[in-house]
Amino acid sequence: NAGVTQTPKFRILKIGQSMTLQCTQDMNHNYMYWYRQDPGMGLKLIYYSVGAGITDKGEVPNGYNVSRSTTEDFPLRLELAAPSQTSVYFCASTHGASDYYNEQFFGPGTRLTVL
Amino acid sequence: GIQVEQSPPDLILQEGANSTLRCNFSDSVNNLQWFHQNPWGQLINLFYIPSGTKQNGRLSATTVATERYSLLYISSSQTTDSGVYFCAVTALLTGGFKTIFGAGTRLFVKA
Numbered sequence: 001n002a003g004v005t006q007t008p009k010f011r012i013l014k015i016g017q018s019m020t021l022q023c024t025q026d027m028n029h030n031y032m033y034w035y036r037q038d039p040g041m042g043l044k045l046i047y048y049s050v051g052a053g054i055t056d057k058g059e060v061p062n063g064y065n066v067s068r069s070t071t072e073d074f075p076l077r078l079e080l081a082a083p084s085q086t087s088v089y090f091c092a093s094t095h096g097a098s099d100y101y102n103e104q105f106f107g108p109g110t111r112l113t114v115l
Numbered sequence: 116g117i118q119v120e121q122s123p124p125d126l127i128l129q130e131g132a133n134s135t136l137r138c139n140f141s142d143s144v145n146n147l148q149w150f151h152q153n154p155w156g157q158l159i160n161l162f163y164i165p166s167g168t169k170q171n172g173r174l175s176a177t178t179v180a181t182e183r184y185s186l187l188y189i190s191s192s193q194t195t196d197s198g199v200y201f202c203a204v205t206a207l208l209t210g211g212f213k214t215i216f217g218a219g220t221r222l223f224v225k226a
Binding site for chain 2: 031041042043045048058059090103105106108
């Protein structure tokens, strides 16, 4: 198992550019999450998905979009990059709902800088 | 929403010392996890511990769900324990289950 993989590892964008951060998991997990971590801070939930075709907003969804067409993939889209989106982005997955064993597995992160 | 507070925010230890990190949460939660973020940014699961006590080598954790807190114990600390320790709770909120992280405890272990 590769676990949770993210690409790219690093990216520099200009203001107004768009990009997609890729996240894939091979553990057949139902739940997937996108977080951002600003310098010196904890993680904040951007979007999450409870299964293919279902997504919902987290704490800080503005400026981002997601889709979940397959169980394995959960891409995060930035349409008009802004300096405030400079952050490290983590993707995570869990097996199922909170009534079940719900350990979160994290990807290695994508470090994004918007200039 | 649920508030997750971790203390202390920063901690410096001499190698070999013991420490206790605390996580308080403001409402009932469905589960709680402790993570270690190493100096390279990698997030590593330490414990999944909605209640009770677990041990893994020099680390152990206790969650008292009825009193809304969890403790992470590090014994005989090593320089490789340095990094940030996060507590994260998952709870049923408007829109479904969501995970909320505390701000973390930044630990530096001196050789």
